[in-house]
Amino acid sequence: MIADTGRKKKVFSRNWWKKPRLMDILISDESKIPGGVPMRKTLLLVAAAVLVVLFAAACGSGPDPTPTVQQAPPGLPSFYLNPPQADDAIYGVGSAKMSTLDTSRRMAISRAREDIAFQMNASIQAAIVDYAQEAGVDGQSQVISFVETISRQVTETTLQGTRTDQVEQGPDGTVYALVSYPMNSFSEAAAQAFQRNEDAAFAEFKADQALQMLDQQLQSNPPRAGSQN
The missing domain is CATH 3.10.129 (Thiol Ester Dehydrase; Chain A)
Known part of the structure; x- marks a missing residue:
């Protein structure tokens, strides 16, 4: 019989090696930035703002320029034109x-x-x-x-x-x-x-x-x- 030495064995979780990822922390409901706003909502707002900027830039480029119409040389007789x-x-x-x-x-x-x-x-x-x-x-x-x-x-x-x-x-x-x-x-x-x-x-x-x-x-x-x- 083995005597109890009084030391407690450490219990390891099977998932002890899995560390929380940064993205998991950012999108977690409990993750908040100063002020108490959930991080997930913040990321969604930022993404929406980026899309708005890109859309505005695309629309701001305007339509393609009208192709230049080649004009007939001056002095051509009317019967030829x-x-x-x-x-x-x-x-x-x-x-x-x-x-x-x-x-x-x-x-x-x-x-x-x-x-x-x-x-x-x-x-x-x-x-x-x-x-x-x-x-x-x-x-x-x-x-x-x-x-x-x-x-x-x-x-x-x-x-x-x-x-x-x-x-x-x-x-x-x-x-x-x-x-x-x-x-x-x-x-x-x-x-x-x-x-x-x-x-x-x-x-x-x-x-x-x-x-x-x-x-x-x-x-x-x-x-x-x-x-x-």
């Missing part, structure tokens, strides 16, 4: 700045003619494609090839009959040209090209029906100068 439109004519505009005035003039007129050719090609392509779709043509490559043939023949004929309406030189030496071509001449050239290539076209193609489709296209979507720019 706002090309005319008419039911009886197709207009084209062009500009050029070359080493000499004569070269600039010829290049500007040439580009205005190219503008007319671009509008004609777009109208022919839209008319033939719409016609082929209504006719139920499956061969897309055949339609594209036919469009290219008609467009080439029409533009080769019409570009020689254009009329130069106006030519002006800008302050920086750039030359601007306005060229026109009669609408009825374009329709006649297209009709001739349709008839000339009717046998070589897809089986469902009829020249008179294609011409009607072209007239509808010109009325619903008339050519507009500067379309290729």
